[in-house]
Amino acid sequence: MAALRVARGLFRSCRGVQSVDYDARALFLGARRPVCTSSSDDSADGVRKAQFADAEVQEILTRITGLDLERVFKPIKRELKPPKYKLMTDAQLEEAVLRAREQAGKLLKMPLVVPERQPIDDVLAEDTILEGMDTAKHVFTDITFSTPHRERFIVVREPSGMLRKATWEERDRLIQVYFPKEGRKLTAPPIFNEENLKVMFRQDRHEEVLNHCLVQFEPDSADFKKVHTLAFEHLEQEAKYEVLRSTRFFGPLVWYLVTRRRVDGLLTDMLQRDRLQDALSLVRLFNLVHPQSDCALQAVQQQATGLDLLKIFADCESQKSGFIKLALQTYEHSGTDIVLTAPQSKPGISAQHLQTTHGELGIPDYRSF
């Protein structure tokens, strides 16, 4: 019948057309490529450099980030409700703390650090016969619900008759039009202008800005990278690492510094706050990311652990080697018992604290408060 003839005609006319193919899995394929730009002798030597997404790297970064419950569950501005009080036994309290830790772990999940996306400039067809048909562009979006946003077809027909793939900015905007995400605006809000960002950084509100940036932009877009770079540079200059200490952005901050070999400030800050474990993890991470550097090679040669690692790092790489060596000497001479395997005690409620305030029977002793 006529309908079948139409369908067959469609088949025939469309077989010659090439299927639109995007480099759709660029997000995760790109993460395999090396992130750091400092040294170029990576693939030539055959030594595989550590990437952000590696299990070991992630483990080190989560350990360095720390888990300060007070900080993670800081009161956020919300609808005003009367507070809830609960009466718990010791065991229930410990359980609640454990659950809170797990929840904090989830909240501290690090946002992806992926290489910046390459601009799309692919022309599908040049139909000059259509030139001058219209003064405006036509943008065709595929709104099939089940396709992932990265694989969605979005093409633009220019007034000149050219049919091209949409650029990344156009893609983001149109996907927000047809599949709106909560909190994301169509155009970037003015907080992400340079001057306004500086104002926010002066007020130490880096975490707010970075959370907003995470919602607004895609992880591999230029704007996302720019905001993060500005935030991290500001923190590095002012040496205010504590601002992001127990937040989800500490990992990316550490990664940013390590890939650019500017670890000194962070290391000295850690030593000043007596975080020896974190300092060791940091040096280990540095060796993982730059396996060809002097520090890493010497460490492998001498099979160094503990304070020796820090000494080697101070000798080879750092510019503030004097301070680091002084700090190490104080550790050695004061004879502090540094347990190198167990993690440092985190601030917050611990079993010891509970025992001192709650007596042997487990009943709270109000006289001790």
Place this chain on the structure above:
Amino acid sequence: KVHLQITASLLLKKYHGGHVVIRMALGGATNRPFYRIVAAYNKRSRDGKCIEQLGSYDPLPNIYNEKLVGFNYDRIKYWMGCGAHPTKPVAKLLGLKLLTLKIQMYFQITICFIGSW
């Protein structure tokens, strides 16, 4: 009765001699048209009850000088396979070669993604 209407094969048509079309239903406001691309029975009113909405078309350009067209190609393929006829403006947007000979030398606005079958 609802499921009988949804499976729109030509044997189970609701209207006598009617067929399914893919056409534009007008909405919006005064001096501000907005079309929904819709699969509906031929005899139904233009803006009335449709079988399924397959997309939208905004004829007025936005601040970036773009006319936004959204197509649910998956479902359009299904309805075309069921034997729905697109109207001329929809066919223009979809980029199908028009059926009647005299208009066949007319324009093609976009390549047919149905070719990715």
